[in-house]
Amino acid sequence: MPNTHVIARRALSLPDEAISSYEETASAKSKSASQRHALRENGIVYIIGGGPGDPGLITVKGLRYLRQADVVLYDRLVTPEFLSEVSSHAELIDVGKEPKRHRRSQDEINTLLIEKARAGKNVVRLKGGDPFVFGRGGEECQALAEAEIRYEVIPGVSSAIAVPAYAGIPVTQRGVTTSFTVIAGHTGGAEADIDWASIPRNGTIIFVMGVEHMPQIVLSLITHGYSPETPAAVIEKGTTPNQVVVTATLADIVEKAAHLQPPSILIVGEVVRLHKELDWFNLESANSLHSKGVLAST
Numbered sequence: 001m002p003n004t005h006v007i008a009r010r011a012l013s014l015p016d017e018a019i020s021s022y023e024e025t026a027s028a029k030s031k032s033a034s035q036r037h038a039l040r041e042n043g044i045v046y047i048i049g050g051g052p053g054d055p056g057l058i059t060v061k062g063l064r065y066l067r068q069a070d071v072v073l074y075d076r077l078v079t080p081e082f083l084s085e086v087s088s089h090a091e092l093i094d095v096g097k098e099p100k101r102h103r104r105s106q107d108e109i110n111t112l113l114i115e116k117a118r119a120g121k122n123v124v125r126l127k128g129g130d131p132f133v134f135g136r137g138g139e140e141c142q143a144l145a146e147a148e149i150r151y152e153v154i155p156g157v158s159s160a161i162a163v164p165a166y167a168g169i170p171v172t173q174r175g176v177t178t179s180f181t182v183i184a185g186h187t188g189g190a191e192a193d194i195d196w197a198s199i200p201r202n203g204t205i206i207f208v209m210g211v212e213h214m215p216q217i218v219l220s221l222i223t224h225g226y227s228p229e230t231p232a233a234v235i236e237k238g239t240t241p242n243q244v245v246v247t248a249t250l251a252d253i254v255e256k257a258a259h260l261q262p263p264s265i266l267i268v269g270e271v272v273r274l275h276k277e278l279d280w281f282n283l284e285s286a287n288s289l290h291s292k293g294v295l296a297s298t
Helices: 002-020 034-040 060-067 080-085 106-118 139-148 159-166 214-223 270-276 283-292
Strands: 046-048 071-074 091-094 122-127 148-155 180-184 204-208 232-237 244-249 266-269
Touching: 002 046, 046 060, 046 139, 060 080, 060 122, 060 148, 071 080, 071 106, 091 180, 106 122, 106 139, 122 139, 139 148, 159 232, 159 266, 204 214, 214 266, 214 283, 244 270, 266 270
Parallel strands: 046 122, 046 148, 071 091, 071 122, 180 204
Antiparallel strands: 204 266, 232 244, 232 266
């Protein structure tokens, strides 16, 4: 048992080692001496995934950098508890986007990141879920790289996997399915560029941000060969004490889940049948997790 604790401490010390050696990354080595000097003069941007809602699901590394930030640009779906973890001297900038209503355009967000880093700041771009799963993190990295700003990506727990897990729905299960597909559901309307015919019939399909277009999504699946009896579930506010799960089939999921609002996830596939057996995250356990002060213990 003592050896196990030693290993855990060493594992948690790795982010500090990463910080001290950051300027010797391969990308920095490939630049000229003047470019490397410019990089050192600027600050750095940490693009952090905050996870799907439960504040305990942020990574140790992500929380550490969040607490060290001079500036935090945060999204609408970021867990509110995270903002209380930020230093009192840090500048908080709300850049959240809602459907059809954006406080700032993506170009404006990119410009802010660059400006704050060029001022020598430690900048955190805090996102819900994972930055590279429908989070536009790649676009921000491209803008930072073009501006020769140092950046680091700290992955987060994606809602596409975590939310089903909190509903007792594994996205893969031996003997049921060995694959899953994640689709941006907000593109599921009439003008969608989804190749419906290429979606695997024997896998799990996860539509994130798909509540608004759920009728069109379900119709498209049935039109392209899915049985109306295929199990389906919608999970609203997953991983939080306000989580709501509705299970049905493609034939009636639109009607049964009509009262649910974003943020919600639509899951289609045989794994949905496991919900009743594996539903561990009831209200009592949810409140218990959120009352233990998980952030204070890290």
